[in-house]
Amino acid sequence: MVCFEKEPTKDEEEEFEKIEKVGGPRVNEYSGLSEKLGPHEKIQMMSTFKIKDKDKSIIALTNKRLIVYNSEKTKLLGKRRRFEDIRLEDILDIQVEERKGFDIMRITTKEQKMKMITTEGRGVKISGHIRDLQDKIQQDPVEQLERIGAEREKGNISDEEYEEKKKELMDRI
Numbered sequence: 001m002v003c004f005e006k007e008p009t010k011d012e013e014e015e016f017e018k019i020e021k022v023g024g025p026r027v028n029e030y031s032g033l034s035e036k037l038g039p040h041e042k043i044q045m046m047s048t049f050k051i052k053d054k055d056k057s058i059i060a061l062t063n064k065r066l067i068v069y070n071s072e073k074t075k076l077l078g079k080r081r082r083f084e085d086i087r088l089e090d091i092l093d094i095q096v097e098e099r100k101g102f103d104i105m106r107i108t109t110k111e112q113k114m115k116m117i118t119t120e121g122r123g124v125k126i127s128g129h130i131r132d133l134q135d136k137i138q139q140d141p142v143e144q145l146e147r148i149g150a151e152r153e154k155g156n157i158s159d160e161e162y163e164e165k166k167k168e169l170m171d172r173i
């Protein structure tokens with residue numbers, strides 16, 4: 001049992017049928033994750049990987065971020081954090097090393113480098129989805145405008161920086 005699993009509603013069951021599934025994600029994992037998403041955020045793809053009976057990793061890709069859940073049983077690639085929450089625009093590079101029986105994905109962000117394991121052949125598929133979503137984010141000025149507004153509200157950028165970026169984005173609309 002994963003800590004965020006919950007009994008799905010009928011709507012969540014229908015939504016789960018529409019997303020791309022890689023591996024064996026379950027609807028109760030989907031419904032538990034989907035209630036933790038932000039406004040205008042939807043799960044696009046889910047993947048699972050089991051190393052041993054009680055060691056499971058779940059990768060959920062939304063239209064805004066990559067969420068990784070790791071159980072704490074096995075530390076195959078060194079110490080793992082229980083949850084990773086990575087905004088798609090923070091991902092600078094993704095490399096996939098294909099091995100017999102599994103793939104190793106190396107993700108580089110502005111703050112960290114991380115490794116994760118997926119079932120053989122799935123790393124390329126997942127990284128392709130991430131790149132496709134990154135392209136869509138970079139091309140959609142309305143979403144970028146929403147994001148910089150949120151960053152201004154958090155105090156991460158100044159009003160002047162917000163206005164400058166807003167002008168650039170409005171010129172693209």
